[in-house]
Amino acid sequence: MCDDPFSTGNEEVSNSYYNNPQLVCIERTIQKLENSINWDDFDSSDDDLTNEIEKASRALRSDNTVQKTLFISKLKNLSAEDPKLFVSTILPALQDLLDKDFNRDIHESIALSLSSIVQDEFGISPDILVSPICKFLLDNAIPSRDNAQVRLMIEEFLKCMPKINEIFIDNYVLPFILKYSKPNEKIFRRMICARIFNQIKVEHCCSGNLPGEKIQSIILQLCQDTNQNVRQEMAANMQQVAECYSLDGFKENDWEVILKLFRDEIVDIKCAALRQFYIIKPLLKRNQLISCYEPLIKRAVSESLLTKDDTLMVVADQIGVWFRMFESVMNEKEAKWFYNAFQNLFSMAMKRASGKGMDDGEELPKDQKMLQLVIKNYPYFFTYCYEMDGGLSIENNLEKVISLADSSTAKIIGSFIFLLYNNKSNTNLIYNICMQLLQKRYKVSVVADLFKPPYNMWRKFYEEVIGNDEEKVKNFWDAISYTMEEFGKSYQHRNGVNLLRHLDEIISPYIKQQYISVMLKSLKNMIINGNGLPIKQKAAETLIKTLGVTKSIEEKNDVVSFLKINLICHKNFYRRRLGMYILPCILHYFSIQFLDKHFLKEYLELANDDVEIIKHLLAQSFLSMKKYLSLPNHELVLQAIENAQRKMLENEIKDELKEDFMNLALKLSRAESCGSDVKEKEKLEREKLLWKENTNIDSKKKADLIDIVSNDNGKIKKSWNTKEINKSIKQRGRCIITVTDHKIAKEKATASEFKRSRLPIPICKSSSYGAVILKCTDSPSIHDKQFKYSFKDAKTPKELIYSHNVKHLKVENIKPRSVSSEPKNSERIDKNAKTAMINGNTGNKNSTNYNNQDSGYDEDTSLVSNTFSESMTLSFGLHKVSSCSEIAKKPSQCMLKIKQTSS
Numbered sequence: 001m002c003d004d005p006f007s008t009g010n011e012e013v014s015n016s017y018y019n020n021p022q023l024v025c026i027e028r029t030i031q032k033l034e035n036s037i038n039w040d041d042f043d044s045s046d047d048d049l050t051n052e053i054e055k056a057s058r059a060l061r062s063d064n065t066v067q068k069t070l071f072i073s074k075l076k077n078l079s080a081e082d083p084k085l086f087v088s089t090i091l092p093a094l095q096d097l098l099d100k101d102f103n104r105d106i107h108e109s110i111a112l113s114l115s116s117i118v119q120d121e122f123g124i125s126p127d128i129l130v131s132p133i134c135k136f137l138l139d140n141a142i143p144s145r146d147n148a149q150v151r152l153m154i155e156e157f158l159k160c161m162p163k164i165n166e167i168f169i170d171n172y173v174l175p176f177i178l179k180y181s182k183p184n185e186k187i188f189r190r191m192i193c194a195r196i197f198n199q200i201k202v203e204h205c206c207s208g209n210l211p212g213e214k215i216q217s218i219i220l221q222l223c224q225d226t227n228q229n230v231r232q233e234m235a236a237n238m239q240q241v242a243e244c245y246s247l248d249g250f251k252e253n254d255w256e257v258i259l260k261l262f263r264d265e266i267v268d269i270k271c272a273a274l275r276q277f278y279i280i281k282p283l284l285k286r287n288q289l290i291s292c293y294e295p296l297i298k299r300a301v302s303e304s305l306l307t308k309d310d311t312l313m314v315v316a317d318q319i320g321v322w323f324r325m326f327e328s329v330m331n332e333k334e335a336k337w338f339y340n341a342f343q344n345l346f347s348m349a350m351k352r353a354s355g356k357g358m359d360d361g362e363e364l365p366k367d368q369k370m371l372q373l374v375i376k377n378y379p380y381f382f383t384y385c386y387e388m389d390g391g392l393s394i395e396n397n398l399e400k401v402i403s404l405a406d407s408s409t410a411k412i413i414g415s416f417i418f419l420l421y422n423n424k425s426n427t428n429l430i431y432n433i434c435m436q437l438l439q440k441r442y443k444v445s446v447v448a449d450l451f452k453p454p455y456n457m458w459r460k461f462y463e464e465v466i467g468n469d470e471e472k473v474k475n476f477w478d479a480i481s482y483t484m485e486e487f488g489k490s491y492q493h494r495n496g497v498n499l500l501r502h503l504d505e506i507i508s509p510y511i512k513q514q515y516i517s518v519m520l521k522s523l524k525n526m527i528i529n530g531n532g533l534p535i536k537q538k539a540a541e542t543l544i545k546t547l548g549v550t551k552s553i554e555e556k557n558d559v560v561s562f563l564k565i566n567l568i569c570h571k572n573f574y575r576r577r578l579g580m581y582i583l584p585c586i587l588h589y590f591s592i593q594f595l596d597k598h599f600l601k602e603y604l605e606l607a608n609d610d611v612e613i614i615k616h617l618l619a620q621s622f623l624s625m626k627k628y629l630s631l632p633n634h635e636l637v638l639q640a641i642e643n644a645q646r647k648m649l650e651n652e653i654k655d656e657l658k659e660d661f662m663n664l665a666l667k668l669s670r671a672e673s674c675g676s677d678v679k680e681k682e683k684l685e686r687e688k689l690l691w692k693e694n695t696n697i698d699s700k701k702k703a704d705l706i707d708i709v710s711n712d713n714g715k716i717k718k719s720w721n722t723k724e725i726n727k728s729i730k731q732r733g734r735c736i737i738t739v740t741d742h743k744i745a746k747e748k749a750t751a752s753e754f755k756r757s758r759l760p761i762p763i764c765k766s767s768s769y770g771a772v773i774l775k776c777t778d779s780p781s782i783h784d785k786q787f788k789y790s791f792k793d794a795k796t797p798k799e800l801i802y803s804h805n806v807k808h809l810k811v812e813n814i815k816p817r818s819v820s821s822e823p824k825n826s827e828r829i830d831k832n833a834k835t836a837m838i839n840g841n842t843g844n845k846n847s848t849n850y851n852n853q854d855s856g857y858d859e860d861t862s863l864v865s866n867t868f869s870e871s872m873t874l875s876f877g878l879h880k881v882s883s884c885s886e887i888a889k890k891p892s893q894c895m896l897k898i899k900q901t902s903s
Contacts, residue, residue, distance in 0.1 A: 053078060053085050060093040068097065068106065075113040076120070083128040091136055098140055108152050111137065115156035118163050130163050135172055142180055142189050154192050161199045169200060170210055177218050187227050194222050194233040202243045215244050220257050232269045235261045238276035242283055249283050262296050271314045274300060278321050290329050297322050301341050308348075316345050316370050320377025327384075335384060342374075342381060346397055349374045353404060372409050375401060379416045391420075395429050402433050407446045410437055415449040418457055427465040431472060438479035444486050448495040451502050459505035467510075477515045481522045488526035493534040496526070500538045507542075509549045509690075517555060519546050524562055527578075536578055540567065541585045548589045553691050560598045568602045573611050580606075580617040587628050591683035595625075596637055607644035612657055615648050619664040623671055630677035642668070 056078060059067035071078075079086040094110055114133045137157040164173070173196060181193040197218060204210060219241055222234050234241065241258065250258070258280075261273040277297075281289065301319065304311040323338050330338065349371035378394060385394045398413070405413065414437050421430050437447050451458070466472045480503070487496035503519070511519075523546065526539035540563075547559045567579035583603065586595060606618050622641045629638055645665055653661055674680070 053082065053089055057089050057093040060090070060097050065103075065106075068101075069109065072106070072109045072113055075110075076117050079117050079129055087128065087132045091132060095136070095140075104152075111152045111156040115159055118160040130160070131168050134160050134164055134168065138172060138176060142192060154195070158195065158199050161196075162201065166204050166210060169204055173200070174210070174214050174218065178214070178221075181218065181221050181225075183226065187229070190222070190225055190227060190230050191233065193218075194225075194230050197222065198233065198237040198240050200240070202240070212244075212248070216254060219244060220254060223257055223261060228266050228269060231261065231264065232266070232272055235264070235269050235272040235276075238273060239279045242280045245283055249285065250280075250288065255284075255288060259292070259296070262292075262300075267310050270300070271310055274311070274314050274318065277318070278325065281325050286329070289326070293326050293329065293334075297326065301338075305341065305344055305348075312345075312348075313370060313373065316349065316373040317376075319345065319374075320380030323377075323384075324380050336388070339381060339384060339388070342377065343393065343397075345370075346374050350400060353409075368406055368409050371401065372412055375409060375412050379419050382419060391426070395420075395426050398433060399429065402436050407442050410440070410442055411446045411449065413437070414447055415452075417450070418453045418461075421457070421461060427461075430461070431465050435475055435479060438483055439475075441482065441486075444490040444492060444495055447483065448487075448492070448498070451495070451498040455501050455505055458502040462506050473512075473515065477518050481518050484522040485525055485529070488530040488535055488539065491531050493532045496530070496535040497538045500535075500542045504542055504545060507546055507549055509551075511549065513550070513552055513555070516546060516550055517552075520550070520555060520559060524566075528566065533574075533578070537581050540578060540582045544582060544585045544589055548686075549690075551690055556691060564599070564602050568599065568606070573614070576606065576609065576611070576614050577617065580614060580621060583621045584624050587625060589683075591680055591687060592628055592630075592634050592637055593684060594687055600637065600640065604640060604644040607647040608651070612654060616657060616660060616664075619645060619648060619661060619668075622668050623664065626668060626671045626673055628674055628680070630674045630680055633677060633680075634673075638673070 056071040056074065059071045062068070075090065078090060094114075098107065098110065114137060118130050118133050134157065137153050137160065141154040141157055177193040177197055180189040182190075219234070222230055223241075225231055225234075238261075245254070261269060262277065264270045264273070277292075284292070300311060301315050301322075304315040319338075319342055323335075323342070326338075327335065349368075353366060353368045353371040355366040378398075381394065382391070385391050401409065402413065413433065417430060417433055417437075421427065434450060437450060462476070466476050484496075484499065487499050490496060507519070520543065523539050523543040527536050527543065530536045530539060543559065543563075547556060550556050550559070563579070563582075567575050567582070570576055570579070586599060603618065603621075606614055609615055609618075622645060625641060626638065631638070645668055649661060649665060
């Protein structure tokens with residue numbers, strides 16, 4: 001509702017309906033009254049309905065004009081109540097009324113009412129009503145009286161013809177046309193027959209169910225009519241004629257009759273037939289086609305060039321189509337004559353376009369209509385012209401046209417200019433035409449066709465023609481930058497997307513930085529000022545790809561800042577949503593290290609977004625992000641996105657979305673990471689070569705690259721570096737398991753994937769709950785090999801320190817995976833079969849116990865703690881377990897209860 005106030009006198013009055021509680025109360029009262037009424041009590045009985053139809057029948061036969069008009073307006077309601085009674089009673093009464101009353105308004109009302117019954121798509125019994133009503137309209141279409149009433153009936157019957165079937169056409173329509181199309185009938189009747197014939201559905205004509213001889217006799221009768229209006233009606237609907245002969249083709253005698261329409265003395269008839277000659281070409285035999293060329297097509301072209309009548313425009317429009325049709329039956333001499341005729345048409349069109357055309361000694365005004373028709377036919381002559389003179393004549397003509405072309409002519413040229421490129425024509429000409437079309441700053445719809453060829457066309461053209469000339473390159477990017485801005489403002493999103501797809505192909509590291517900067521600026525404008533999500537999203541994706549070839553570190557930082565401020569962290573929901581849409585593109589073109597350094601923090605902060613759609617998109621993006629992570633190199637990145645996933649689950653979620661978030665969390669925990677880091681290394685190498693930064697950065701600056709890790713007490717800054725582990729310190733068989741505090745189990749207590757609100761921790765290489773963590777202080781370098789071996793510096797039970805000497809973990813309850821229920825607190829477990837305790841290097845046997853909700857087991861289930869070294873009982877299916885990496889080989893067979901040792 002609109003709540004904008006409008007002024008009445010000196011008072012402000014709101015026009016909102018809901019601002020007036022009295023009106024709301026009145027409406028609700030009316031609704032209650034309507035709902036309380038039993039409408040069945042007010043329905044008319046069959047006797048009352050019969051009386052109503054009988055009243056209508058008597059009123060239509062009476063002399064009371066008011067009663068007639070009243071019941072004519074009720075015809076549609078009466079037909080819906082009882083269609084059979086309506087056909088048997090009302091239609092005869094209407095026929096009596098038409099025979100006696102010649103009032104034009106009465107006739108018009110009857111025709112409109114009956115037509116509306118047939119055309120009603122929601123009619124109760126359309127099959128019962130369509131045929132009788134259409135027959136009624138057809139019978140009254142040609143009476144022996146005033147044309148005015150006839151015109152009313154025939155117009156409404158033509159509207160109803162799409163509803164009729166083949167049986168009705170065979171029984172009523174065709175006999176009607178045969179009867180009233182005879183030469184001795186009145187002209188307007190023959191004209192009506194021609195119009196009815198042309199409205200018969202094409203599928204009825206070519207189905208074979210209608211008698212072909214009857215239809216063809218009607219065609220011949222109407223095509224030979226002495227009245228020019230009847231012949232023109234048939235010539236203008238040559239497609240209908242061709243469809244009727246589509247099964248058997250034209251017979252010789254029939255073809256001679258139809259051919260006369262193309263040579264008719266009346267120019268309008270001849271023009272109407274010539275415009276549709278291409279339609280009947282597939283039905284012609286070779287000898288019939290050859291017989292048409294000399295007396296029909298060639299004669300029409302020659303006479304039009306001499307007389308310059310209305311046929312000239314038809315010839316200019318169809319000459320290319322005719323050349324293609326007869327090219328197979330023409331010899332070299334005839335082909336050259338045809339091409340010369342086309343050149344003459346072009347000269348005449350150029351004179352008219354430049355205002356130099358003459359008619360009876362008077363100068364004609366500038367008009368490019370003929371030029372547009374001629375230019376449209378150029379593609380039909382490309383192959384022949386390049387074989388004859390190497391395409392010089394066409395290229396010279398195009399150079400003349402482009403200088404004076406208006407927007408309509410320019411649009412036609414732009415639609416076929418790249419066909420010249422396929423014919424290996426003068427590439428400089430194509431470049432000049434394209435640049436003029438772009439530099440003249442036509443509307444988007446004019447130059448949009450330039451970017452519709454296959455997506456590699458502009459790339460080939462740029463590399464072969466533009467890229468080797470500095471001036472051409474400069475002109476190209478100047479023109480493209482303006483075109484990008486205009487395409488971005490257009491509501492025709494497809495045009496802008498096509499342009500950007502071509503630019504995606506052109507973008508490469510070999511383009512100079514100054515043009516890359518132009519490109520980046522234009523793409524930013526498209527993102528900010530573009531109309532519609534498709535163009536904004538495609539512009540953002542192209543911006544990211546262009547960033548991948550940007551050698552300037554300043555430009556790189558500027559683009560990164562732009563994406564953060566204007567998309568990912570923007571206050572507008574639509575901008576943030578767009579920022580989520582481009583995350584897969586960032587993952588595709590850049591390394592995880594680049595994402596971690598520039599965008600990861602901003603994306604993870606969206607886990608606290610107020611809009612749940614953003615959080616849902618973020619959860620979906622985590623799945624695609626994990627496919628790019630290679631473990632254990634990116635363990636901290638994986639831990640960070642899982643922390644964000646937990647935050648979203650801990651926050652309040654709408655009931656209808658909670659199920660989706662739970663499923664996404666499950667998919668994330670089970671999703672596979674990247675099996676190989678080859679592509680990641682390639683991306684890193686490319687980024688290092690692209691942005692050559694000073695690698696001798698002191699360790700203090702590296703330590704400043706911190707991550708915000710969430711715990712129960714809030715956000716605490718840790719000096720944890722999330723960069724990849726150096727190969728020199730990466731050793732097989734060492735893995736630190738980080739104790740997490742997921743709360744998925746609490747939110748999803750009834751899910752079959754969980755057991756009694758517990759979330760087991762699978763220990764495997766791709767586990768989303770394992771992490772290798774580097775911890776460094778402010779003074780030493782990250783590559784320093786001096787590490788602490790105890791947990792005395794840990795501030796929380798969640799911190800575990802990576803060490804070269806760690807070979808065993810402090811664990812409890814190494815338990816086989818099973819679908820059975822969890823062990824109860826009172827249940828005793830045999831210590832030799834199901835428990836083991838591994839001592840760390842500290843030698844401490846009594847360790848502080850911390851409750852770990854993620855382990856899947858209560859603290860009381862730890863019954864016995866023993867020392868285990870180099871072996872494990874066979875009940876777990878594991879042999880010679882010396883580290884977590886050995887356990888990871890069979891992650892489906894065990895779960896660990898993580899215990900953190902004390903100093």
